[in-house]
Amino acid sequence: MTSLLNRLFGxxxxxxxxxxxxxxxxxxxxxxxxxxxxxxxxxxxxxxxVIVKYLAVDRDRVEIALEQRDRLHSKLVAxxxxxxxxxxxxxQKLEPPAAVSARxxxxxxxxxxxxxxxxxxxxxxxxxxxxxxxxxxADKTKGDEPRDDDKR
Amino acid sequence: xxGKVVTISSGKGGVGKTTATANLGISLASLxxxxxxxxxxxxxxxxxxxxxLENRIVYDLVDIVEGRSKxxxxxxxxxxxxxxxxxPAAQTRDKMAVSPEDMVKLTDExxxxxxxxxxxxxxxIERGFRNALEPADEVxxxxxxxxSAVRDADRITGLIEAAEKGPxxxxxxxxxxxxxKKGEMLSSDDVYxxxxxxxxxxxxxxxxxxxxxxxxxxxxxxxxxxxxMAFNNVARRLVGEDVPFMNLNGNTSFLQRLVSFLDGx
Numbered sequence: 001m002t003s004l005l006n007r008l009f010g011x012x013x014x015x016x017x018x019x020x021x022x023x024x025x026x027x028x029x030x031x032x033x034x035x036x037x038x039x040x041x042x043x044x045x046x047x048x049x050v051i052v053k054y055l056a057v058d059r060d061r062v063e064i065a066l067e068q069r070d071r072l073h074s075k076l077v078a079x080x081x082x083x084x085x086x087x088x089x090x091x092q093k094l095e096p097p098a099a100v101s102a103r104x105x106x107x108x109x110x111x112x113x114x115x116x117x118x119x120x121x122x123x124x125x126x127x128x129x130x131x132x133x134x135x136x137x138a139d140k141t142k143g144d145e146p147r148d149d150d151k152r
Numbered sequence: 153x154x155g156k157v158v159t160i161s162s163g164k165g166g167v168g169k170t171t172a173t174a175n176l177g178i179s180l181a182s183l184x185x186x187x188x189x190x191x192x193x194x195x196x197x198x199x200x201x202x203x204x205l206e207n208r209i210v211y212d213l214v215d216i217v218e219g220r221s222k223x224x225x226x227x228x229x230x231x232x233x234x235x236x237x238x239x240p241a242a243q244t245r246d247k248m249a250v251s252p253e254d255m256v257k258l259t260d261e262x263x264x265x266x267x268x269x270x271x272x273x274x275x276x277i278e279r280g281f282r283n284a285l286e287p288a289d290e291v292x293x294x295x296x297x298x299x300s301a302v303r304d305a306d307r308i309t310g311l312i313e314a315a316e317k318g319p320x321x322x323x324x325x326x327x328x329x330x331x332x333k334k335g336e337m338l339s340s341d342d343v344y345x346x347x348x349x350x351x352x353x354x355x356x357x358x359x360x361x362x363x364x365x366x367x368x369x370x371x372x373x374x375x376x377x378x379x380x381m382a383f384n385n386v387a388r389r390l391v392g393e394d395v396p397f398m399n400l401n402g403n404t405s406f407l408q409r410l411v412s413f414l415d416g417x
Contacts, residue, residue, distance in 0.1 A: 015335030020299050021342045027299075028306050028346065070348045071309065 155263035159288035163304030165275030173272035179387030181236035191241035193274035204368025214242035252286030291320035297338035321352040353386035
């Protein structure tokens with residue numbers, strides 16, 4: 001009966017089969033683009049290291065992840081929230097937050113998607129008018145994108 | 153006659169390639185097709201014992217390729233089926249004794265006389281696999297619902313597509329419905345989600361497969377075997393029939409399904 005309740009309320013425990021599926025998803029993501037997890041981590045650090053040279057980034061909320069629709073379509077999706085200078089100044093003024101502020105913190109968020117649109121990715125960063133950065137960032141993101149072609 | 157070359161591969165060893173090849177050969181022959189099965193695992197000959205033909209071997213694949221024997225005299229006829237033949241692997245040579253071009257030449261000759269030429273690929277992704285892949289019109293990928301086998305199936309899938317032989321179709325072998333129900337085994341849907349390949353067969357785990365290999369009588373010849381039935385269905389799908397997938401749970405009626413649902417099974 002408890003299992004029926006679990007079932008009805010969607011609480012049924014998932015067994016090792018689900019673990020197997022998750023592990024396979026992870027391992028195949030890396031197999032398919034021929035980039036092992038450790039190297040992927042290094043790459044993310046390098047990408048971020050370049051970006052922080054030019055932008056104030058909210059490091060705690062940075063997300064750079066591999067996405068894979070199927071074996072032939074992988075992309076690297078990055079969400080790199082940028083700390084807006086004026087907001088930062090405002091927040092600093094408010095510290096410690098004694099008064100209730102009308103201003104809600106809203107960090108600018110730029111999305112960098114490289115598989116389909118390496119160009120737009122640098123465009124959105126270039127909005128911050130750092131022209132010099134466009135070379136290194138574009139190179140980085142392009143470097144790990146086109147592996148699908150090998151697999152065809 | 154323009155026969156079709158079907159290669160059975162897997163990447164990982166021990167998932168049931170040879171068993172699948174033997175059973176598909178028998179099933180296709182029992183559907184009235186003219187079939188030859190080729191053991192491409194040179195140095196590790198096995199298809200002959202699974203098919204119960206080990207006593208009849210005189211010549212092998214390498215003898216044919218190197219011109220020591222004629223194709224016709226080297227093929228071993230199955231005891232039960234007039235139109236089912238085996239070309240065994242050489243036992244004392246290695247994979248380099250045969251080239252992908254040799255295999256194309258051989259199968260082109262066989263295409264004239266047979267409906268289906270099944271090639272049992274060796275495990276791995278090297279020369280033996282290349283030999284088996286090169287002449288293929290279609291590739292069947294055998295896997296088990298298990299992490300390492302599925303990973304290797306994905307790897308092989310990439311190589312098959314790179315060789316423009318894809319997409320392969322998938323045989324999920326040794327599935328245990330009880331474990332799937334408990335969530336302790338990847339389901340066929342899970343494997344499909346991960347690999348994205350069309351499934352041509354789901355073969356349940358069946359003790360009768362071991363008895364069959366013990367006795368050299370492939371399990372498709374055993375009417376009581378679920379695995380045998382499942383292999384038969386694969387053969388029928390291969391020839392283009394639309395065959396529904398077997399219910400592997402044994403619960404057929406609505407009432408039984410309701411009871412098992414309420415039971416949380």
